[in-house]
Amino acid sequence: MGLSNDSSPLVRLIGITKRFGQVAVLQDVNFEGLPGELHVLAGENGAGKSTLIKILAGIHTDFQGRIEIDGREARPRSPLEAAALGIAVIHQELSLIGPMSVADNIFLGRTPARAGFVRHAEQNDSALHWVRQLGLEIDVRQPVEKFPVATRQLIEIAKALSQNARVIVMDEPTSALNAPEVNTLFGLIESLKSRGCCVIYITHKMEEIGRIADRITVLRDGQCVGVAPAAELPPAKLIQWMVGRDLGEQFPRHTPRSGAELLRLENFSVFPSGLSSRAAVDTVSLSVRAGEVLGIGGLQGSGASELFLGLFGAYGALTQGRMFLSNTQRRFASPRQAIAAGVALLTNDRKATGLVLSMSVCANATLAGLPALSPGGWRRPSREWAAAKAMTAPMRLPDSTLEMEAGALSGGSQQKVALAKCLQCRPKLLMLDEPTRGIDVGAKREIYQLVEQWTAEGIAILLITSEMPELLTLSDRIAVLHRGRVTAEFPQGRATPEAILAAAMGQSIAE
Amino acid sequence: MKLAFWKSALGSPAGRALLALLLVIMAGAIFNADGAFFKIGTHRDTLRQTSVYGILACGMTLVIISGGIDLAVGSVLALAAVCASKMAIHWNWPAWEVVPGCLAVGTACGALSGIVTAGLRVQPFIATLSMMVFARGIAKYASGGMKVSTVVQNADGSYRNVEVPPLFRAIDHSIFHGNVSVVTVIFLVCVAIAWVALSKHRWGRYLYAIGGNEEAARLSGVPVVGAKICAYVASGIFAAVAGICQAAQEQQGDPEAGVGYELLAIAMVVIGGTSLMGGRGGIGLTLIGVLTIGYLDKILSINAVPEAGRLVLTGIIIVAAVLTQRRGRT
Numbered sequence: 133m134g135l136s137n138d139s140s141p142l143v144r145l146i147g148i149t150k151r152f153g154q155v156a157v158l159q160d161v162n163f164e165g166l167p168g169e170l171h172v173l174a175g176e177n178g179a180g181k182s183t184l185i186k187i188l189a190g191i192h193t194d195f196q197g198r199i200e201i202d203g204r205e206a207r208p209r210s211p212l213e214a215a216a217l218g219i220a221v222i223h224q225e226l227s228l229i230g231p232m233s234v235a236d237n238i239f240l241g242r243t244p245a246r247a248g249f250v251r252h253a254e255q256n257d258s259a260l261h262w263v264r265q266l267g268l269e270i271d272v273r274q275p276v277e278k279f280p281v282a283t284r285q286l287i288e289i290a291k292a293l294s295q296n297a298r299v300i301v302m303d304e305p306t307s308a309l310n311a312p313e314v315n316t317l318f319g320l321i322e323s324l325k326s327r328g329c330c331v332i333y334i335t336h337k338m339e340e341i342g343r344i345a346d347r348i349t350v351l352r353d354g355q356c357v358g359v360a361p362a363a364e365l366p367p368a369k370l371i372q373w374m375v376g377r378d379l380g381e382q383f384p385r386h387t388p389r390s391g392a393e394l395l396r397l398e399n400f401s402v403f404p405s406g407l408s409s410r411a412a413v414d415t416v417s418l419s420v421r422a423g424e425v426l427g428i429g430g431l432q433g434s435g436a437s438e439l440f441l442g443l444f445g446a447y448g449a450l451t452q453g454r455m456f457l458s459n460t461q462r463r464f465a466s467p468r469q470a471i472a473a474g475v476a477l478l479t480n481d482r483k484a485t486g487l488v489l490s491m492s493v494c495a496n497a498t499l500a501g502l503p504a505l506s507p508g509g510w511r512r513p514s515r516e517w518a519a520a521k522a523m524t525a526p527m528r529l530p531d532s533t534l535e536m537e538a539g540a541l542s543g544g545s546q547q548k549v550a551l552a553k554c555l556q557c558r559p560k561l562l563m564l565d566e567p568t569r570g571i572d573v574g575a576k577r578e579i580y581q582l583v584e585q586w587t588a589e590g591i592a593i594l595l596i597t598s599e600m601p602e603l604l605t606l607s608d609r610i611a612v613l614h615r616g617r618v619t620a621e622f623p624q625g626r627a628t629p630e631a632i633l634a635a636a637m638g639q640s641i642a643e
Numbered sequence: 644m645k646l647a648f649w650k651s652a653l654g655s656p657a658g659r660a661l662l663a664l665l666l667v668i669m670a671g672a673i674f675n676a677d678g679a680f681f682k683i684g685t686h687r688d689t690l691r692q693t694s695v696y697g698i699l700a701c702g703m704t705l706v707i708i709s710g711g712i713d714l715a716v717g718s719v720l721a722l723a724a725v726c727a728s729k730m731a732i733h734w735n736w737p738a739w740e741v742v743p744g745c746l747a748v749g750t751a752c753g754a755l756s757g758i759v760t761a762g763l764r765v766q767p768f769i770a771t772l773s774m775m776v777f778a779r780g781i782a783k784y785a786s787g788g789m790k791v792s793t794v795v796q797n798a799d800g801s802y803r804n805v806e807v808p809p810l811f812r813a814i815d816h817s818i819f820h821g822n823v824s825v826v827t828v829i830f831l832v833c834v835a836i837a838w839v840a841l842s843k844h845r846w847g848r849y850l851y852a853i854g855g856n857e858e859a860a861r862l863s864g865v866p867v868v869g870a871k872i873c874a875y876v877a878s879g880i881f882a883a884v885a886g887i888c889q890a891a892q893e894q895q896g897d898p899e900a901g902v903g904y905e906l907l908a909i910a911m912v913v914i915g916g917t918s919l920m921g922g923r924g925g926i927g928l929t930l931i932g933v934l935t936i937g938y939l940d941k942i943l944s945i946n947a948v949p950e951a952g953r954l955v956l957t958g959i960i961i962v963a964a965v966l967t968q969r970r971g972r973t
Contacts, residue, residue, distance in 0.1 A: 444862070446861070446862060466861075466864075467861060467862050467863070467864050468864040468865075468866060470864075471863075471864040472864070477862060479859075479862060484856075484858065484859075485856075485858045485859050485862055486859055486862075487856070487859055488851070488852045488855035488856040488859050488860060488922065489855065489856065490851070490854075490855040490856075490922040490923050491851055491852060491855055491922070495848060495851070495852075499848070499852055499860070499863045499864075499865065500863040500864050502845050502848060502849075503845070506844075506845040509844055509845050509846065510843060510844060510845070511842075511843055511844060511845055511847075511848065553863060557864075
């Protein structure tokens with residue numbers, strides 16, 4: 133660690149509060165980073181880590197509180213201003229421009245030029261200087277897209293270095309790297325530290341925290357739980373800090389039922405970006421019974437959503453392994469086939485992949501079931517109306533909303549429309565990906581009651597949720613994914629938040 | 644109450660499109676060229692002259708609602724016109740063979756565009772641009788680069804004039820005491836067909852869903868590729884119908900016909916208020932857009948505004964109309 137007590141913080145965030153509408157995502161959060169330290173920012177999904185980083189990076193400018201850099205107050209109003217203050221953020225989705233050269237990317241926005249004409253030789257020389265610092269021997273005139281993801285990650289870091297950044301934020305930088313590349317990156321981080329930079333590091337991997345963290349700040353539900361040197365925060369305690377909220381009794385208790393096995397996966401793998409690339413879901417085996425809720429736990433990048441999409445046929449043939457639906461082996465080449473076989477999927481982003489916002493609620497609710505509602509191809513508006521009404525009425529969506537544009541509804545109502553669409557084809561297996569994301573407490577409660585009702589009707593449910601209490605109360609059993617693999621499976625009543633989080637961060641559980 | 648009525652009327656795309664048409668017709672009533680605007684013949688001619696564009700706009704509406712664009716319609720029109728003339732004049736085919744033959748040509752062109760764009764995932768702009776060039780080439784190849792007309796070369800090299808085929812005469816004709824052109828009736832039938840497809844058939848709902856959010860549509864089990872290919876096929880068929888009408892009106896098949904028609908058809912669709920982003924709009928709006936541009940052009944021409952000025956004014960008015968449409972949406 134080697135931190136002297138008198139070294140003054142390089143960056144301080146004091147009393148940061150940020151709201152999106154009514155919801156406070158950060159409340160009075162304090163954070164400080166010292167020169168020469170690696171400071172891990174830890175927390176569950178939705179704890180507020182990304183929001184905090186975006187404030188530091190000048191992306192969110194509308195917040196309360198103060199930022200100090202080197203003891204002087206600063207308030208970056210744009211990413212460019214943040215860069216001028218010496219703050220560089222290496223985002224999860226890389227911010228490089230593929231077709232442009234490495235040198236162009238490193239100096240984007242600061243291109244050395246005379247009278248508007250780019251001085252290529254000068255730019256290439258200094259780009260080469262920076263990439264060599266990282267031990268990279270590449271031709272900086274080549275377009276970035278020609279290099280593997282790991283190299284691109286390093287180019288991104290070279291860009292940060294070339295801006296003389298002293299505060300470097302890395303958001304899950306190892307998610308695309310393999311073991312030797314991770315070692316290179318960690319070596320680089322050491323050299324950044326020895327130069328007096330402060331590295332703020334976000335990760336969901338317990339192993340990495342143990343390896344490189346100097347200090348850890350834990351966020352939970354938008355609040356700062358505490359700061360401690362890494363040595364004083366062993367994994368068990370860290371997880372307790374991250375989870376430690378009382379679960380309360382605000383949810384209806386789920387009464388378990390289970391019938392015959394409905395879905396069984398054997399060594400199921402999904403390759404969203406081609407069969408030769410890394411598997412997002414790696415030889416997963418699991419099963420669900422009729423009337424049962426199987427919760428899938430996992431942090432960002434666990435592959436849970438890809439599991440749903442792969443099962444649903446959304447990736448076409450890019451899956452391997454076997455899937456049995458009611459003991460018949462199936463493989464869906466398209467969502468259309470999955471829907472016809474009685475599988476429904478609620479996607480995790482209702483605006484981007486769930487609803488057609490420009491169409492009416494009625495049109496959305498009946499979209500998946502349209503073939504059955506329009507025999508011979510000719511539409512029967514009254515049948516559609518009745519079907520939409522039958523699905524939306526139990527969700528307490530008033531009839532008057534049926535002809536409104538889906539885009540005009542509130543988040544909670546939109547989610548209900550998306551659910552209505554799923555149920556319209558009378559599914560036997562319902563996959564819910566973040567069913568309560570971004571909706572208010574009242575609507576959440578209603579959705580919990582609906583889940584209860586559907587299982588009573590014998591529907592098997594697969595559930596992804598990043599909210600721990602929701603996962604624990606709604607699920608009959610819980611399987612936890614980490615980097616596409618099942619790391620733990622808990623029978624009814626045996627899961628604890630600590631155990632789930634530990635498994636989600638890659639610690640194997642000896643049950 | 645009156646204010647509320649106007650507000651709600653102008654709040655819808657149809658209301659704003661109608662307002663634009665109304666303004667154009669009012670302008671016609673004021674600049675009536677010594678009463679020429681009030682003669683029924685003027686209106687018959689306006690409708691006759693815009694019908695061919697209107698037929699193209701019907702197909703274009705389907706494609707644009709699905710989130711695509713079809714730049715090939717002008718060329719397909721020329722190809723169909725050449726084929727129709729070749730079949731009807733040179734080969735003496737009867738109407739019931741000429742029409743299906745031309746529609747088959749349009750279907751093939753549309754299917755090719757559709758397969759390349761929806762099946763092979765080439766951007767619709769590029770796919771249909773290629774078809775635009777390709778179909779023009781086929782049209783020139785089929786016609787030998789010359790207009791296919793009633794002047795036919797004999798075996799000994801001399802020329803003779805053959806009779807205009809009955810199909811062409813039937814289309815280039817007026818009914819209801821000469822007050823309505825047959826092409827206008829054909830245009831209105833095309834509008835009706837497109838309307839039925841869009842609002843009465845499952846496929847229409849699929850087109851709106853794909854244009855509004857293709858990924859959500861796919862995940863809802865919508866047969867995205869098939870529905871999109873059908874949209875381009877429909878556009879090809881409408882273009883072939885327009886080609887037959889064009890050939891009948893000109894009594895010849897000109898391989899150079901229809902240049903730039905695709906842009907006018909797009910303008911008509913957009914002026915009506917159908918979104919170029921897809922997912923919003925309708926065939927009723929396109930009908931209003933067709934009439935707006937048709938009347939605008941007619942009013943300028945009866946007032947003897949030279950062509951240069953007509954083009955400049957039309958350009959300005961298209962932008963103005965689209966700006967009004969956009970303001971209403973936000």
